[in-house]
Amino acid sequence: MTLLNHISELFKNLRQQKLRSFLTIFGIMWGTATLILLLAFGFGFRDQTVLNMRGMGDQLAIMFPGQTTKAFEGYGVGRPVRFREADAQMLEEQISDIGVATPEYSRNMTISNGQSRRSSSVGGVMPVYSNLRNIFEQPGGRWLNENDIQDRRRVIFIGNKLAENLFADEDPVGKRVLVDDTPFTVIGVMQEKLQNSSYNQRDEDRAFIPASTFSVMAGTDLINNILYVPVSAEIAPAVRDQVYEVMGKIHRFDPSDTDAIGLWDTNEFWSFIDVMFLGINGFLGLIGFFTLAVGGIGVANIMFVVVQERMKEIGIRRSVGARRHHIMGQFFVETFMIIGIGAAAGYGIGWLLVMATQNLPIKEFVGAPFFAPEVGMLAFLVLAIVGLAAGFLPAWRASRLDIVECLRN
Known part of the structure; x- marks a missing residue:
């Protein structure tokens, strides 16, 4: 049949x-x-x-200053650990499994355009920060570059919601804003993105200026965070251990003292x-x-x-x-x-x-x-x-x- x-x-x-x-x-x-x-x-x-x-970044780890909970080499407990801008470069140089590490300054400041004023988290960052955090500019604007860092330019990149609150329907690029009464030129506005988590404020409400400019304004090289990305998500736990080893040597604390440094590794979430x-x-x-x-x-x-x-x-x-x-x-x-x-x-x-x-x-x-x-x-x-x-x-x-x-x- x-x-x-x-x-x-x-x-x-x-x-x-x-x-x-x-x-x-x-x-x-x-x-x-x-x-x-x-x-x-x-x-x-x-x-x-x-x-x-991905609104936070891909395979990203964020380090926060903490305080020691273990005695080490004559130092007692409760000693604050503070990061400096050079620490990020040390991590990148001494840990080959870190693809990139970058410092971040952060402080709440008042940003104003005429009568429009907003209290916003302002970050002092390096050009590589945008790729780590998936922050991209809208057409007609740009992100921070190396010249901005070297010349300590007073330029600012703002989040899309912050731009809407300050400028309504106007194009902010090229306009002046005051950051705690210091004039800055807007060079770009962030593309809208989805972001379900943050460690300061949603990027749509934030602003970013050159790290060197921020350091001069604050009068210090003490930073708020260090961001790094391992070369592979699979080796993230091993990289984390190396980070504590290197930072322990720099800041004189026990590498097993995990409270000395707060570390949010998004690779664990992935x-x-x-x-x-x-x-x-x-x-x-x-x-x-x-x-x-x-x-x-x-x-x-x-x-x-x-x-x-x-x-x-x-x-x-x-x-x-x-x-x-x-x-x-x-x-x-x-x-x-x-x-x-x-x-x-x-x-x-x-x-x-x-x-x-x-x-x-x-x-x-x-x-x-x-x-x-x-x-x-x-x-x-x-x-x-x-x-x-x-x-x-x-x-x-x-x-x-x-x-x-x-x-x-």
């Missing part, structure tokens, strides 16, 4: 039992659409979380994200799998009924030479065709549902679902498992029927 004959026979049976066929195919269709929608939401949530976290979303997507996939399995049980039941209805056909085929694997193949093909019809419809409905939920007002929090290749492949794999499970027992039973008993019916 050829594949074409199998297909013809299947559609003949489907037409004869329209309601039964519809309910069977509907179970597979609904299970497939549910699985696709759940997985699409899971992948969308993962990507949105990663996008929000590792947690991978594990967390593996669990979330696995759970969503499991729900979808069970939903689809219910449809598979329906297919299996229907195929058992079909086997019972076609016992005489099976007996005739066996009596004229058909072997057991031919009978099994026939019912396997029919099972997979029923599942294939339902799956195709389910894929289409699932895709339409994913497209329809793209613009729900929840994107900033849980992201927008999307039909990723992984979603399609996982759905296909689950369908294959369900098809094998639903088709095996009916096909096996059909191939083991006694020829004489079949011909009696």
Whole structure:
């Protein structure tokens, strides 16, 4: 019996039992659409979380001054550790696994433009800071450069929300603002970005000036933070240990005294994200799998009924030479065709549902679902498992029927 004959026979049976066929195919269709929608939401949530976290920076570690809690080389406990601008360069030079390290000054200052005034966190930073923190300028402006650092220029880069509060609809680039009564020229405005965490203030509300200019204004080289990025996220824990070793030598504290330096390593979060979303997507996939399995049980039941209805056909085929694997193949093909019809419809409905939920007002929090290749492949794999499970027992039973008993019916 050829594949074409199998297909013809299947559609003949489907037409004869329209309601039964519809309910069977509907179970597979609904299970497939549910699985696709759940997985699409899971992948969308993962990507949105990663996008929000990237507002802080990629593989970034931020160091904060602390105070000692262990006695070391004659020094007592409770001694404050303060960073200097040169510490960042020392870290970069002495730890080869650090890709880049940079100092950061920070202080709340009043920024004003005419009658518009805002209290904002102003950072004194180096040009490399923008790449570490994913801060990029809008067209028509620029970020800080080396000349700004060397010449101690009074130039300022402002966040997009701060620019809106100070200048409303005006273009701020080239305009003057006062930073604690000191005039600065605006050289750029930050592109809008998503940011779900910060250690000072959201970048959209902040302003940035050259580190050298900040140091002169503050009259000190004592900095607030040091930022660094390891060359690879996998070696972040080892780099962290080296940081405590180097800083312990510079500032005379026990390298095991983790309170001497506060350290927020976002690489730990990235590792947690991978594990967390593996669990979330696995759970969503499991729900979808069970939903689809219910449809598979329906297919299996229907195929058992079909086997019972076609016992005489099976007996005739066996009596004229058909072997057991031919009978099994026939019912396997029919099972997979029923599942294939339902799956195709389910894929289409699932895709339409994913497209329809793209613009729900929840994107900033849980992201927008999307039909990723992984979603399609996982759905296909689950369908294959369900098809094998639903088709095996009916096909096996059909191939083991006694020829004489079949011909009696």
